[in-house]
Amino acid sequence: MIEKRAPGKLFVAGEYAVVEPGQPAVLVAVDRCITVRLTESQDAGRVHSSEYGQAPLVWVRDENGENIVLEHRPADYVLSAISIVEELRSSFGAPPRYFDLDISSELDDASGRKFGLGSSGAVTVATIAALDEFYALGLTRTERYKLALLATIAIAPNASGGDLAASTFGGWIRYSSPDRAALKLHREVHGVASALHCSEWAGSGATRIIPPESLRLLVGWTGSPASTEHLVKRVHTPGDEKPLPFESFTSESRACVDALVDAFDQDDAAVALENIRQTRRLLQRLGESSGSRIETDQLRLLCDIAETYGAAAKPSGAGGGDCGIALSDASLPTIDILREWERHGIQRLSLSPHRAEGGI
Numbered sequence: 056m057i058e059k060r061a062p063g064k065l066f067v068a069g070e071y072a073v074v075e076p077g078q079p080a081v082l083v084a085v086d087r088c089i090t091v092r093l094t095e096s097q098d099a100g101r102v103h104s105s106e107y108g109q110a111p112l113v114w115v116r117d118e119n120g121e122n123i124v125l126e127h128r129p130a131d132y133v134l135s136a137i138s139i140v141e142e143l144r145s146s147f148g149a150p151p152r153y154f155d156l157d158i159s160s161e162l163d164d165a166s167g168r169k170f171g172l173g174s175s176g177a178v179t180v181a182t183i184a185a186l187d188e189f190y191a192l193g194l195t196r197t198e199r200y201k202l203a204l205l206a207t208i209a210i211a212p213n214a215s216g217g218d219l220a221a222s223t224f225g226g227w228i229r230y231s232s233p234d235r236a237a238l239k240l241h242r243e244v245h246g247v248a249s250a251l252h253c254s255e256w257a258g259s260g261a262t263r264i265i266p267p268e269s270l271r272l273l274v275g276w277t278g279s280p281a282s283t284e285h286l287v288k289r290v291h292t293p294g295d296e297k298p299l300p301f302e303s304f305t306s307e308s309r310a311c312v313d314a315l316v317d318a319f320d321q322d323d324a325a326v327a328l329e330n331i332r333q334t335r336r337l338l339q340r341l342g343e344s345s346g347s348r349i350e351t352d353q354l355r356l357l358c359d360i361a362e363t364y365g366a367a368a369k370p371s372g373a374g375g376g377d378c379g380i381a382l383s384d385a386s387l388p389t390i391d392i393l394r395e396w397e398r399h400g401i402q403r404l405s406l407s408p409h410r411a412e413g414g415i
């Protein structure tokens with residue numbers, strides 16, 4: 056059996072802006088993971104996951120033995136990850152083999168509700184890592200991140216891939232996305248193997264950053280899952296017709312991310328926290344100008360409580376529910392924040408930043 060774990064993630068700054076190629080964001084991987092266990096099988100492949108309920112997802116190959124044909128479910132991230140690796144495997148001339156996947160997640164609650172910790176990204180990354188080993192493809196980490204991004208944009212073309220980079224490389228990262236439309240086209244015209252090494256796509260867009268040692272992270276869960284895709288569609292106009300508020304949002308977001316990364320470099324927790332607070336204000340303005348409920352009532356409460364007691368707080372990612380983060384200096388007691396969160400039905404998620412191993 057092959058077992059691969061991939062961590063979930065939180066957005067610390069730069070969400071929404073990062074959807075634009077080249078715009079930076081800061082993310083942190085967390086020490087809660089999705090685990091994919093792969094075992095070789097004789098005929099069709101099955102994917103067991105609590106998400107698919109009682110009936111496992113079943114797939115078979117087409118008559119040429121080249122492509123995946125899905126039997127029971129519409130395309131999803133796992134299937135997309137499988138088909139991208141299968142395409143690469145077949146381009147190397149390696150023979151196909153059958154396998155079952157068993158997926159378990161620490162990124163949902165007991166009833167399967169997602170916390171908003173990047174489960175789609177983590178399952179994509181873990182599936183690709185398991186298949187890389189199964190087929191002995193010898194991919195580098197950057198190649199696995201790239202495959203994960205190609206698999207993801209086949210389903211969600213706007214996705215920045217920040218979650219995939221955090222999940223692949225772990226730890227704290229600064230990330231900016233490549234031009235996904237160009238990569239998608241390159242894959243369609245020239246195939247996956249060529250897309251991995253095309254000139255438009257030099258590296259992963261991720262660099263490792265180290266936060267001030269005194270920075271502490273709290274995560275609160277609102278209990279309401281949100282749809283990132285729906286929220287991103289409300290805010291982003293594809294092509295060049297960006298509304299003016301979005302243009303100024305992206306430039307202010309960039310300034311905030313740059314200042315945050317500088318503060319990390321200087322080990323300056325106070326300046327880092329100031330830029331987290333500013334990120335929340337930018338997201339609030341973006342929500343107002345686009346008519347999108349990025350900061351729901353529950354998220355507002357979560358952040359207001361944390362700010363009242365001296366922390367810096369913001370929604371993580373697209374908002375609309377899911378979870379929010381509070382960052383503070385180690386000298387700040389967090390007991391009041393936690394008590395007030397609990398009083399208002401905000402559940403603290405017990406997790407810590409993931410410890411990165413190895414470089415990018």
Ligand code: PMV
Nearest residue numbers: 070071214215283372373374
């Ligand atoms: O809501 P999350 O945690 O999936 O994050 C979405 C972040 C966005 O920048 C809004 C979209 C993206 O793909 O980066």
